[in-house]
Amino acid sequence: MTDFTYVVDGDGVATITWDVVPKSMNVMSMAGFAELSAHIDAALADAGVKGVIITSGKKDFAGGMDLNVIAQMRTGGAQAIFDGVMQMHGVLRKIERAGMDPKTLKGGKPIVAALPGTALGIGLELPLSCHRIIAADNPKAKIGLPEIMVGIFPGAGGTTRLVRKLGAMMAAPFLLEGKLSDPKSARNAGLIDEVVAPEDLLTRAKEWVLAAKDADLVKPWDAKGYKMPGGAPYHPAGFMTFVGASAMVNGKTQGVYPAAKALLSAVYEGALVPFDTALKIEARQFTSVLMNPSSTAMIRSLFINKEALEKGANRPAEPDQAVKRLGVIGAGMMGAGIAYVSANAGIEVVLIDAAQDAADRGKAHSESLLDKGMKRGKVTSDKKAEVLARITATTDYATLAGCDLIVEAVFEDPKVKAEVTAKVEAAVGPDCIFATNTSTLPITALAKASARPDQFIGIHFFSPVDKMNLVEIIKGKATGDRAVAKALDFVRQIRKTPIVVNDARFFYANRCIIPYINEGIRMVAEGVAPALVENAAKLVGMPLGPLQLVDETSIDLGVKIAKATKAAMGEAYPDGAVDDVIFRMADLGRLGRKANAGFYAYDDKGGRLGLWDGLQAEWPVRDGQPDLAEVQHRLLMAQVLEAVRALEEGVLTDIREGDVGAILGWGFAPWSGGPFGWLDIIGAARAVEICDTLAPAFGTRFEAPALLREMAAKGQTFYGSTARKAA
Numbered sequence: 001m002t003d004f005t006y007v008v009d010g011d012g013v014a015t016i017t018w019d020v021v022p023k024s025m026n027v028m029s030m031a032g033f034a035e036l037s038a039h040i041d042a043a044l045a046d047a048g049v050k051g052v053i054i055t056s057g058k059k060d061f062a063g064g065m066d067l068n069v070i071a072q073m074r075t076g077g078a079q080a081i082f083d084g085v086m087q088m089h090g091v092l093r094k095i096e097r098a099g100m101d102p103k104t105l106k107g108g109k110p111i112v113a114a115l116p117g118t119a120l121g122i123g124l125e126l127p128l129s130c131h132r133i134i135a136a137d138n139p140k141a142k143i144g145l146p147e148i149m150v151g152i153f154p155g156a157g158g159t160t161r162l163v164r165k166l167g168a169m170m171a172a173p174f175l176l177e178g179k180l181s182d183p184k185s186a187r188n189a190g191l192i193d194e195v196v197a198p199e200d201l202l203t204r205a206k207e208w209v210l211a212a213k214d215a216d217l218v219k220p221w222d223a224k225g226y227k228m229p230g231g232a233p234y235h236p237a238g239f240m241t242f243v244g245a246s247a248m249v250n251g252k253t254q255g256v257y258p259a260a261k262a263l264l265s266a267v268y269e270g271a272l273v274p275f276d277t278a279l280k281i282e283a284r285q286f287t288s289v290l291m292n293p294s295s296t297a298m299i300r301s302l303f304i305n306k307e308a309l310e311k312g313a314n315r316p317a318e319p320d321q322a323v324k325r326l327g328v329i330g331a332g333m334m335g336a337g338i339a340y341v342s343a344n345a346g347i348e349v350v351l352i353d354a355a356q357d358a359a360d361r362g363k364a365h366s367e368s369l370l371d372k373g374m375k376r377g378k379v380t381s382d383k384k385a386e387v388l389a390r391i392t393a394t395t396d397y398a399t400l401a402g403c404d405l406i407v408e409a410v411f412e413d414p415k416v417k418a419e420v421t422a423k424v425e426a427a428v429g430p431d432c433i434f435a436t437n438t439s440t441l442p443i444t445a446l447a448k449a450s451a452r453p454d455q456f457i458g459i460h461f462f463s464p465v466d467k468m469n470l471v472e473i474i475k476g477k478a479t480g481d482r483a484v485a486k487a488l489d490f491v492r493q494i495r496k497t498p499i500v501v502n503d504a505r506f507f508y509a510n511r512c513i514i515p516y517i518n519e520g521i522r523m524v525a526e527g528v529a530p531a532l533v534e535n536a537a538k539l540v541g542m543p544l545g546p547l548q549l550v551d552e553t554s555i556d557l558g559v560k561i562a563k564a565t566k567a568a569m570g571e572a573y574p575d576g577a578v579d580d581v582i583f584r585m586a587d588l589g590r591l592g593r594k595a596n597a598g599f600y601a602y603d604d605k606g607g608r609l610g611l612w613d614g615l616q617a618e619w620p621v622r623d624g625q626p627d628l629a630e631v632q633h634r635l636l637m638a639q640v641l642e643a644v645r646a647l648e649e650g651v652l653t654d655i656r657e658g659d660v661g662a663i664l665g666w667g668f669a670p671w672s673g674g675p676f677g678w679l680d681i682i683g684a685a686r687a688v689e690i691c692d693t694l695a696p697a698f699g700t701r702f703e704a705p706a707l708l709r710e711m712a713a714k715g716q717t718f719y720g721s722t723a724r725k726a727a
């Protein structure tokens, strides 16, 4: 394996080039680190070498540590992780000290990082240990430390170095939020030192190396009299920063993300001690995060499996089905959003509505999103014109000729959908795939209106389409492989994450979300304090409590779904207690955020104020409130048991889709890695125990599914060695 090459030129400048040949982006492994270390040793030992440039053979510098390696590190135990991390610190510290005399700080060799493009995670931590960071002026490049997004934090000195370089306050957005910057913004923020024209990158790096003086090599924290910018914790200004940061992080994360807490501890404790001790503290905190099952679960779902699904893990073996011309029928909220994301991805779009002004309004949605992008400097006027030119807003079905995919997003009414299906099929060629964006109607039944049910499929977007990254692809009974491949290729083109599920009431996401909302509402009817319901949800990592969620999605939609479900299920309909509450709310005109009135009160501008104080008169809070844990178990199990049943019934065929879909689709406690990740963390036996407590008290909906009981009896986990992908 050679991830790094080493060449010394005639002027005595060594260039270490990072190029992990089989990959399109450099990622670091432990073996890669060892190679890098050997090259640094060679450069420091060779009297003919004056200095070193570390750069990349690819258009980008590096994407970070190989997360597959990190996900597996836990298996070696805490000591092995700590030792491995300290080894990395050793190599990076060797670069930073570069052979200088530790007392006089003289005699080191200058080492410069030359970044041609993106530099993330270890791809920035390595440069931070160098004496200067020069980046090519490449506006597409992203520079930053995104580790926190997958449940870890920068553990190769990035945390300690950035805080000492910028101060805790200025480093906070990069460490705590994983903020990424283009090279110029990174330079302005002080993350890197210099931005040069791409063609000058290596010349400038060499020039710097040859001109560097001893003093240029000494990091502020290694120099005498170093004081942390903004103040260390016991400095009056620093004190304010640390108290504030702690409150802010706990407010944002509700304390459920181990990485955020550990990062704060590493920053705080590290700020009180000398640099090398701070690195040890960082390593210890990093080890504790990796030993926490949450980080493994987050890396697995938010990175490894998400990427596998995006790359088509469950795509049938069909030839490329990339969409060239897309027809979107219905230019309402969803259709307009689908037209925008597609045109933005370079696809020609025909956007049809029943009236021309409705079609035009749909296209205007793209214009307003592009204008917003222009205001934020993300979109140029050329790009705006290009995207808008791709959308033809019309009422004329004949314009659909030549479309290879249709997404229908008209009213949620089977009759209207059937009419549209027939009209579209008369206008398009025989190979065109027809997709419906229905959120509740069974695909198999809608496909009856099609002359080509094997080319009929569900492509279910979430609202707002431009922000929500999950797309649920639903196979009807007759749906063929080419339709599935087409849907997956389309989702890939628009850079979203797909899951593929089988047809059943509410498919997968809504099947789990609705019981979550219903459980919250049921508790209100029982006299559980609404604030307890909402806070219990947030304290377990749900982004929105069930009452806030139903306010956002609207209470009349809840009423509509309840009526339709009751009509379909008849006597077996289990949610009468929920309906009493939402029907009453609808009667009161409290339809949620859009009406500026719901379970919450809102000000005139739509700002959410707090829970509506009239709830008490309608559903008095009873004496004696349940434990927080009981409320949380009810809210989580309402969702999780549906996910398990969906797997048992074959609606889900892959637990990875169940977990990734839950986090991206409705924000299911991301720290847990998803419903199956959560079940693995608590264990099937404990899950069954919780069900056995809840079911007698609250109803059969909490009865443990047979699959879970069987797994508990056999000591199985979903992802473990005895993993089961499908029932």
Ligand code: NAD
Pocket: 329, 330, 331, 332, 333, 334, 335, 352, 353, 354, 355, 358, 408, 409, 410, 411, 412, 413, 416, 419, 420, 437, 438, 439, 440, 460, 461, 462, 463
């Ligand atoms: P909407 O009412 O905003 O838009 C529907 C549009 O379809 C309207 O512009 C209407 O004029 C047009 N339309 C109706 N009949 C038509 C016909 N015969 N020919 C052409 N155009 C016609 O509704 P929406 O919220 O965009 O929902 C559309 C579909 O997407 C529904 O099936 C809905 O269940 C589904 N969906 C909605 C959401 C959501 O959050 N709103 C999420 C996922 C899926």
